[in-house]
Amino acid sequence: MPLLTSSEGKYLKAIYTLSSAGKESVSTNAIAAQMGTKAASVSDMLGKLAEKEMISYRKYYGVHLTEKGHKTALGILRKHRLWEVFLVDKLRFQWEEIPQIADELEQLDHPLLIQKLDEYLGYPKFDPYGDPIPDEFGDFQTKARVPLQDMPVDMTGKIAAVKDNTASFLRYLDKMGIYIGARMVVLEKVEFDGSLELMVDNQRKVFVSREVAANILVQPL
Amino acid sequence: MPLLTSSEGKYLKAIYTLSSAGKESVSTNAIAAQMGTKAASVSDMLGKLAEKEMISYRKYYGVHLTEKGHKTALGILRKHRLWEVFLVDKLRFQWEEIPQIADELEQLDHPLLIQKLDEYLGYPKFDPYGDPIPDEFGDFQTKARVPLQDMPVDMTGKIAAVKDNTASFLRYLDKMGIYIGARMVVLEKVEFDGSLELMVDNQRKVFVSREVAANILVQPL
DNA sequence: CAATTTTTTTAGTCATGCCTAAATATCTAT
């Protein structure tokens, strides 16, 4: 009876995430991997989403979000990111459980709740991971962002987001004193292995590997 | 896989509500009415709850909460009422949608979330309707409360809770300037029809009928 | 106290969302 079940919402968000990374159509297997389900389950769900005109679906050739699906996904993303701001700014959560909790909160469907939450939070434009929060019309700001890996030596920037949200990665960053919003400058790049030496907050020297640098996005200043 | 599905939680809360009103065992039909489902669905669910040892269930003779079920229900009530405080104190909700939204929020199962929410709200002891919030061990304060109807003339008190949570009743109270926490004194009781004249906040004279007075609980001061 | 009414339970169905196993389509490499 709801426009969208909570499961359908999760699929839609997964499809959005995958299709905004690479532009082409999204494969069944990619969705299954993202969602932690099996391909057969995905096939089932794609049928349902296609019937609700959220996706265009040609069998064996993957899916695209329709305009309607895109709007809906942005609405879910908006809720997710607003709740993340709440968890961090108000409840003082550390990284760990935030995405999971927000995954559940985002499924609540009460426009007034989200409107009041947005107001209460002061209409934030970015979530704690630096990802933009769509407004109620689905518009959001994009800011230039560079993988840390691609920053030249001496360039300064602000840590804007992480690509990998696993708990272990976030814990690692915590331990290294790397957090969203931290100012940093690249001191040296080691050509041999692609690792970097950073100065964070003008006070801490930090070494990160190429793998880590690839998962950190920086907004150049 | 979860200890309790969200549906089971709703049943448990309904059983708690019904059994804390009248002490005896709760009937299948009463639960069905409370939940807006059919008796057959309730019978199904009672079987499941009995297997999880949340209730003791003798066929055809209604149910009682077990110690475990009682604790669990109090945990749900705790979450429900904390979220209600959040909705009113922080998001500035008016009465209307609060119970529905809290019904959904209460099903989230993240102990840390509730702990942090509790802290953020300043460990409130009562929800916006004046109902006590159990602590993490299930203990809660009970305060003496009297139906407004039973207050003698000249007695002062604080509006503590309403028995009827329908939107129309709450709107009516709003219009009359009656709200939880308001100080009031009974000026006059009309024997003929049981209606009362109140002085609210030391500044407004308000007339209420016997029916309305029966649905307002006052904490004498 | 026996017949009728009410309440509760059982039996059978349906939709959702997941799964495994099998079938089928597409892709890749020789």
Next chain:
DNA sequence: ATAGATATTTAGGCATGACTAAAAAAATTG
């Protein structure tokens, strides 16, 4: 171009939580 590998879909099942209709137990009442 076709065999083998890979990806996707179909088919059939299972659990949850609801429903209707029918059966059975309990309560009521004349």
